[in-house]
Structures are given as structure tokens and as C-alpha cells.
Amino acid sequence: MGMYTVFSLSICFGGMAFLTWLKNQGADFNGFNPTMLPMYDFPDIWQNLAWLTSLFKIILAFIVIMSINNEIRYRIIRQNVIDGFEKKDWLLSKLLLNGVIAGYAVLLVFIGGLITGMIYGHPDSRASMFINTHFLIAFFFDLFTFLCFAMLLIVAFRKGALLIIGLLMYTVAFEPFLAFFLYDFPRLPAEFRPIADFLPVQSLRNLVPFPLKRYGLMEVSDHIPVKAILIVMGWLIFNIGMTNWILKRRDL
Amino acid sequence: MEILATEKLTKKYKRLTALNQLDFSIQKGMVFGLLGPNGSGKTTTLGMLLNVIQPTSGIYRWFGKSPTPESRRQIGAILEIPCFLPYLTAVQNLKIIAEIKQCSYQAIDKTLETVGLYDRRNDPFKTYSLGMKQRLAIGAALLSDPEVLIFDEPTNGLDPKGIVEIRELIIEIAQTGKTIILASHLLDEVQKVCSDFMVLRKGEKLFQGRVEDALLNQKTIEVSSPDLATLKNALERFSGIHELTMADSQYILKTDSQVTTTQIGQFLLEENIPVNHLVKKEGSLEKEFLNILSEHE
Numbered sequence: 344m345g346m347y348t349v350f351s352l353s354i355c356f357g358g359m360a361f362l363t364w365l366k367n368q369g370a371d372f373n374g375f376n377p378t379m380l381p382m383y384d385f386p387d388i389w390q391n392l393a394w395l396t397s398l399f400k401i402i403l404a405f406i407v408i409m410s411i412n413n414e415i416r417y418r419i420i421r422q423n424v425i426d427g428f429e430k431k432d433w434l435l436s437k438l439l440l441n442g443v444i445a446g447y448a449v450l451l452v453f454i455g456g457l458i459t460g461m462i463y464g465h466p467d468s469r470a471s472m473f474i475n476t477h478f479l480i481a482f483f484f485d486l487f488t489f490l491c492f493a494m495l496l497i498v499a500f501r502k503g504a505l506l507i508i509g510l511l512m513y514t515v516a517f518e519p520f521l522a523f524f525l526y527d528f529p530r531l532p533a534e535f536r537p538i539a540d541f542l543p544v545q546s547l548r549n550l551v552p553f554p555l556k557r558y559g560l561m562e563v564s565d566h567i568p569v570k571a572i573l574i575v576m577g578w579l580i581f582n583i584g585m586t587n588w589i590l591k592r593r594d595l
Numbered sequence: 596m597e598i599l600a601t602e603k604l605t606k607k608y609k610r611l612t613a614l615n616q617l618d619f620s621i622q623k624g625m626v627f628g629l630l631g632p633n634g635s636g637k638t639t640t641l642g643m644l645l646n647v648i649q650p651t652s653g654i655y656r657w658f659g660k661s662p663t664p665e666s667r668r669q670i671g672a673i674l675e676i677p678c679f680l681p682y683l684t685a686v687q688n689l690k691i692i693a694e695i696k697q698c699s700y701q702a703i704d705k706t707l708e709t710v711g712l713y714d715r716r717n718d719p720f721k722t723y724s725l726g727m728k729q730r731l732a733i734g735a736a737l738l739s740d741p742e743v744l745i746f747d748e749p750t751n752g753l754d755p756k757g758i759v760e761i762r763e764l765i766i767e768i769a770q771t772g773k774t775i776i777l778a779s780h781l782l783d784e785v786q787k788v789c790s791d792f793m794v795l796r797k798g799e800k801l802f803q804g805r806v807e808d809a810l811l812n813q814k815t816i817e818v819s820s821p822d823l824a825t826l827k828n829a830l831e832r833f834s835g836i837h838e839l840t841m842a843d844s845q846y847i848l849k850t851d852s853q854v855t856t857t858q859i860g861q862f863l864l865e866e867n868i869p870v871n872h873l874v875k876k877e878g879s880l881e882k883e884f885l886n887i888l889s890e891h892e
Contacts, residue, residue: 418678425645425674426735427667428695594648 388460389475392452393482393551400486401514403444404493405507411437411494412503421595430590437494438583445486449479481550481567488575489547491582498586518544546574596623597659598743598774599644604653606639606798613639615798616653621776621791626769628785628806629778630884631795637778638675640795641747645672657743668696672745677732681721685712685731688720689738698739710734711760725752733761737768744768747778762788786810786880794887802887806880813878816856818863819845820870829866833859845872 414420420433453476493510500506525539539545549571600620606613614636621627629637642648644655646662657666679688689703707713710730715723723731729752736744746765750758758781765788769775779785785792786806793803820826823844830839830846838849848859856875863870 417680419680421647422678423695424647425672426692426695427664427670429664429667430646592649594642 388456389478390551392456393478393485394553396448396452397482397485397548397551400448400489401511403448403486404490404510404514406444407437407441407490407493408497408503408506408510410440411497412501412506415497415501416503418595424595431587434583434587434590437586438491441487441490441494445483445490448486449483452482453479477567478551481572484572484575484579485547485550488579488582489544491579491586492543495582495586495589498589514544518542521545522548540570541574543578546571546578550575597621597656598623598625599655599657599776600659601640601644601655602653604640604643604655605651606636606643606648607651612798614643617795617798617800619793619800619803621774623774624769624772625791626765626775626777626789628789628792629776629795630780630782630785630792632888634797635795636798637795638747639798641672641674641745641776641778645670645674645745647674668739669742670745671736671739671741671743672747673729673732673736673749674745674747677728677735679720679728679731679735682719684719685716685723685734688731689735692735692738696739696741702738702740706734706738709737709764711757726754726757729753730757733764741773743774743776745776745778748780749777750779750781750784758784782879782881782884792880794884796888796891801891809880809883810878811852813882814850814852815876815878816848816850816854816859817845817872817874817876818848818859818870819872820863820868822869825866825868826863826870829863829868833862 423433424430496506496510497503522539522542522545540549550567552568598621601617604617605615617636617640629640631637639648643650644657646667655662657670660666680691683691685707686703689706690700693700693703704713704716707716710733712727712730712734715727720728720731729749733746733749736746749765750761753761762784765775765777769788769790777785777789789806791803791805792809794801818826818830823846826846827839830836830848835851835854836848837851840847856873860870860873
């Protein structure tokens with residue numbers, strides 16, 4: 344279990360480092376020099392990094408899925424309940440796990456952001472470095488809800504290996520495609536479009552709005568949409584509540 | 596004091612009724628044997644009492660009230676096969692259990708000694724033999740010194756020495772006044788250890804009663820003589836014999852409880868009847884169990 348944590352966290356960090364590296368290698372994108380992108384400038388950096396790193400949250404979900412799958416497979420949960428552990432307490436311990444993982448990821452982004460921001464960015468002042476860090480909070484919320492989603496899925500389906508592949512496909516391919524279809528497909532009646540905002544993964548992506556458009560001189564929202572917060576809150580309650588309900592009702 | 600009571604406890608799966616309207620209760624200090632053929636609902640019952648299986652209907656009460664986390668911490672249990680984290684050692688696994696039961700780590704070493712695992716305490720669980728795994732499970736149940744112990748086939752996988760050790764352990768624990776629920780197929784063990792027992796079959800309760808009473812019912816005396824005819828005459832005149840049956844050139848007597856072999860021997864001597872076989876046979880729970888099962892065919 345320790346190994347998984349180290350492994351996937353180093354991917355997280357490594358992923359960030361890779362992006363950093365890539366962006367700074369002067370790779371040629373259509374003649375446009377990407378190092379010119381002021382990606383690491385404060386205060387934009389928080390939104391940028393939060394958005395980018397959020398793409399890798401599926402790896403963190405794997406930790407949760409593998410850990411709980413292990414407990415189900417070795418019947419540890421059952422043994423714990425026999426020994427007197429309440430199912431509710433087990434759920435709380437998993438929420439704590441999710442919180443710690445999400446918190447750790449946010450911490451990494453925070454530290455990485457400070458460091459890379461100071462190297463590549465041009466902070467005006469101490470204070471200006473910390474504007475917009477609310478995106479980190481949104482990032483935490485995003486990760487935590489996603490991990491709870493993964494927790495619900497593994498508790499419901501109990502097959503870790505299949506779920507990992509399934510969730511990967513869903514998060515990286517299926518839902519983005521569905522969302523794109525709902526948002527942008529020209530022939531779709533307007534009533535259908537908002538459904539996309541309610542999809543489990545898309546709603547999380549809405550928390551930290553896509554920031555890289557601003558470098559195309561397009562307007563980018565600078566704040567976290569309240570609607571997204573409410574929807575994600577709803578998903579969080581659903582994920583935790585359903586998990587609780589399944590645990591209560593099911594024979595171990 | 597009532598330790599456990601169930602009312603119409605029922606568990607139904609799609610097509611199978613594993614347990615049907617079970618009513619029974621256990622008082623403090625009983626060593627209660629739960630007997631029944633495979634598939635009779637023993638493990639299902641215990642599972643429901645430990646919150647591992649959800650009842651379809653019916654209720655149960657621990658210590659006279661609805662189950663609470665505190666009441667469940669007073670219960671130490673083994674159910675079916677022992678499940679511990681394979682890559683952790685015995686000590687580490689017991690530490691986790693101590694945390695759950697909210698008891699101190701101090702009892703861990705002593706418990707491991709009691710079950711004979713002290714030497715292997717720092718080896719990972721996956722290196723243990725079945726017998727050792729079973730011993731660790733027993734240790735885990737004993738760890739917090741609970742008021743009630745539930746043992747589902749505790750001697751499963753143990754060598755004869757282990758079986759004796761566990762039996763003696765159970766008797767020792769029972770003598771401290773704790774309540775024990777023992778589900779087992781080894782009727783011999785149950786007979787030696789239990790004060791009360793209940794028989795289940797296909798989810799129905801067939802019988803509940805004291806072991807002592809069941810055995811008393813069965814006490815017999817075997818008598819034989821070279822002269823069977825005279826023997827029979829004499830026995831028919833002896834008061835206190837309920838039943839006289841013949842088997843394998845022996846007479847098997849069912850008597851009042853105060854009738855002893857000495858008295859019969861004395862009587863036959865006075866009648867000048869030669870005796871070549873005079874044995875008191877204690878009842879066996881196995882016989883009683885099989886009787887109960889066949890009565891309810």
C-alpha cells in the first residue's frame with residue numbers, strides 16, 4: 344500500500360514536473376514559442392496548475408480503489424465489523440483517507456506552484472503571490488469529491504481491476520465526449536445542454552475553469568462558479584450517502 | 596441476567612430461508628452449544644448477531660437492549676475462517692484489533708502466549724499454517740477480555756493437542772463466569788464443555804435444553820450372563836428399571852437415576868445369578884443429537 348502511494352504520488356509530482364519541463368523545453372507548437380506563455384505568473388499560476396493537475400486525479404482514485412478493494416477481497420471489513428468496528432466508523436476512516444490524499448495532492452501543487460512561480464514567474468509582491476489561491480480550495484473539493492465517487496463505485500461493484508479500467512475510460516474518454524456532445528453539438532436542442540453540467544466528472548471540471556484560453560486572449564472566468572460548487576456539493580452528498588446506504592444494507 | 600435474546604429472527608435469501616423465526620435466549624454464565632447439520636443456519640445466526648449479515652426480519656438484543664457499539668465491544672468472536680492482513684505480523688494485526696476494541700496494547704503479548712503464538716508473533720500472517728491462523732483468531736477474540744465469546748468451529752484445523760488446549764481454555768474461561776457461545780460439529784467437545792445446547796436444522800430450531808438433562812435421559816446399564824433367561828426373570832423383579840431391551844446377547848436397562856451398577860451387581864449376587872458383563876454407559880450428546888434429528892424427520 345505504501346508503495347502505491349509513493350508510486351502514484353511521484354507520478355503526480357512527476358507529471359507536474361514533466362509539464363514544467365515540456366513547457367520549458369521550447370518545444371515548437373506551430374511556430375509559437377510556448378515558453379512565452381506566462382503560465383507561471385502569479386496569480387494565474389494557481390488556476391493553471393490546479394486545472395492541469397486535476398487531469399491526473401484518476402491516479403489518486405486508483406489508490407482509493409486498490410485500498411478498498413484489498414479490504415473487501417481479504418474480508419478485512421467483515422472481520423473489523425465482527426470485532427466491533429461500526430460500519431459508520433469504517434466509512435469515516437475512508438473519508439479521512441480521501442481527505443489526506445486530496446490534501447497531499449493540493450500541498451504538492453502549492454509547494455510546486457510557489458517554487459516554479461518564483462523561478463519562472465514575476466511576482467510583484469509577496470501578497471500578490473497568494474491571490475487566487477482559492478483555486479487550490481476548489482481543487483481540493485474537486486479531488487475529494489472524485490475520490491468519494493471512486494469509493495462509492497468500488498463499494499458498489501467490488502471488482503477493483505475492472506473498475507480501474509472502467510473509471511479510466513469513463514473519466515478520460517466517455518464523459519468528456521458526452522459533455523462535448525451536449526455542449527457543442529449544433530443540432531441539439533438547447534434544453535439538453537445544461538445536463539452536461541450535472542455529470543459527475545464534468546461538474547468537477549467546472550470547478551476550476553479552463554484557464555489556458557486566456558493565452559489565446561480569450562476571456563477566462565476568474566472565479567469559481569457558484570453553480571458548480573452547488574452541483575459538486577450535491578454529488579459529494581450523494582457519493583457519501585449512497586456508500587453509507589449500501590454498507591448498511593449489504594451482507595459483508 | 597439475560598445476555599442475548601432473539602425474537603423471530605429470520606433471514607431469507609432469494610429462494611432459500613436460511614433462518615426461520617428463531618427465538619432463543621442465553622443467560623449469563625452459560626456455555627451454550629449451537630449444533631446442527633451443515634447448512635442449518637448456525638453461521639447465519641451468529642453473523643446476524645454480529646451485524647455482519649442483515650436480518651430479513653426479527654430482532655435481537657444484547658445485554659437486554661438493542662445493539663450499540665459499546666455492547667458489541669463486550670463481545671469477542673470468531674466467525675468461519677480467520678481474516679487478517681496477510682502482510683502484517685500477528686502483533687500488528689492484534690494492534691489494529693486493540694484499536695477497534697479500544698483496549699490497551701498490553702494484553703497483546705499475554706494473549707499470544709495463551710494461544711501459543713508468542714514465538715511467531717513477529718512473522719507475517721501469510722506465513723502461518725491453518726492451525727496458527729485459527730489460534731490467532733482465537734487470540735483476537737480474547738484480546739479485550741470480553742464478557743461474551745462467540746466461537747464458530749474454534750478447533751477447525753487444529754491438531755489433537757491444539758484441540759485439547761482450546762477445550763481447556765474454554766473451560767477455564769467459563770469458570771470465570773463469562774458467557775460462551777460455541778458452534779461446533781464436534782459433539783464430543785460440546786458435551787465436555789457446554790452447559791446448554793440448541794439444535795438447528797434447515798433454519799428451524801428443533802430443540803433447546805441443558806446438556807445434563809439430555810445426558811441423564813440416556814444413561815443405560817448393560818448386563819449379561821451365561822444364563823440369559825434367569826437373568827431376565829430376575830431383572831424383571833428389580834424395581835427401578837424402566838425399560839429392558841435385548842441386544843447382542845446383552846440386556847440393556849434404562850433405570851431411575853439413583854439405581855447404580857453396584858446395586859444391580861449386589862442384587863444379582865444375592866439371586867446367585869452369574870454375571871459376565873456389567874457396565875454403566877453414560878449418555879452421549881451425539882446420540883441425543885441424532886435422536887433429535889430423527890424425531891423431527
